[in-house]
């Protein structure tokens with residue numbers, strides 16, 4: 001059993017590995033390069049809106065069982081808030097049509113057989129035509145597996161897969177899309193209830209983990225960037241942080257949970273995804289209308305998902321690379337116009353913030369998916385974690401937690 005486990009990177013992957021190992025009684029030391037834990041899943045105070053906001057709106061589903069188990073293990077499961085059943089209101093900004101997709105709370109996708117609960121103007125056969133996606137190989141694109149057109153595609157499949165894959169669905173990996181369909185739509189409404197960290201990502205998914213680790217005697221060092229690995233034969237023998245160096249004992253282990261570029265620099269020769277996609281989020285300081293749903297699916301416009309928080313309306317736009325160079329004011333204005341149409345609010349642009357995460361996720365195409373490494377490395381005491389490692393899922397919190405759990409289990413299995 002290793003004496004001390006060094007976790008490099010305090011994103012969700014690193015923290016989930018750290019919590020699992022600390023709970024198993026190991027000494028844990030987390031090293032994070034920046035001044036804040038959370039990585040791509042964090043909150044911060046934003047002066048423009050005078051609110052604490054998240055770097056991006058993050059949606060979990062009740063079927064994300066590893067993510068929920070992680071939240072439970074850090075005592076914050078109750079902070080993931082959602083409706084009692086899997087209901088998704090939608091609006092089409094082009095036609096003004098509104099509908100409610102009601103997946104219910106069954107373990108089977110029975111809603112498909114009920115006209116009043118499925119997407120308007122769709123029939124059972126449209127849903128059956130998605131079957132090839134369910135067990136599609138990762139090497140095939142979605143566009144060669146199902147027909148990417150028609151009402152069901154425009155109103156459900158495209159928004160779901162765009163949000164999950166963060167690429168235009170036809171070019172996305174059918175294998176990754178299939179995993180999403182199996183774990184959500186096919187698993188019935190009980191797996192599709194939307195959950196949001198209403199009090200903020202850091203308050204619900206990050207700070208409780210750091211607190212728990214500290215209570216267990218683990219240390220979390222911020223502003224402590226790993227610069228180099230010292231290796232001897234098939235083992236890592238030291239960690240170099242610039243100002244200081246840590247010797248790795250024969251019983252110690254390392255979980256490297258950093259993004260792909262950092263991992264490839266630290267471990268020359270490591271194959272990783274090389275292409276990334278942006279996600280754009282816009283936050284508007286406004287009290288949402290009383291009847292505003294917590295999440296509204298939006299089609300036929302720029303906005304894709306509209307989230308209502310106590311003091312703000314927030315928007316997510318996936319595969320947002322086309323928007324990263326657009327002037328900020330112009331982008332905020334265009335998004336605000338969609339928000340007004342979708343939510344029924346009106347008036348001048350309220351205080352706003354636009355956050356463009358350029359490398360939000362790796363590009364979930366078959367080619368990039370094939371570059372994802374396993375958790376095991378050529379060094380016996382070094383394991384990889386991260387949403388970009390070979391989790392079988394696109395870059396999501398669920399995939400991150402699975403990768404952290406997997407790396408921790410490999411450490412636990414070390415002799």
Ligand SMILES: Cc1cc2nc3c(=O)[nH]c(=O)nc-3n(C[C@H](O)[C@H](O)[C@H](O)COP(=O)(O)OP(=O)(O)OC[C@H]3O[C@@H](n4cnc5c(N)ncnc54)[C@H](O)[C@@H]3O)c2cc1C
Pocket residue numbers: 008009010011012013014031032033034037038039040041055056057058059060224225226227257258259262279280281357359360361385386387388395396397398400
């Ligand atoms: C805008 C946006 C919206 C998203 N929406 C959703 C969503 O709705 N649902 C969902 O499930 N997922 C969503 N995701 C994806 C989700 O945020 C990620 O999958 C997850 O946060 C990745 O966690 P990670 O720990 O693997 O990586 P990261 O969060 O990138 O963590 C890696 C950490 O390593 C640190 N690090 C890097 N180099 C070093 C070094 N040399 N030494 C020490 N530390 C280092 C970094 O600073 C960072 O803290 C979204 C992502 C973004 C950006």
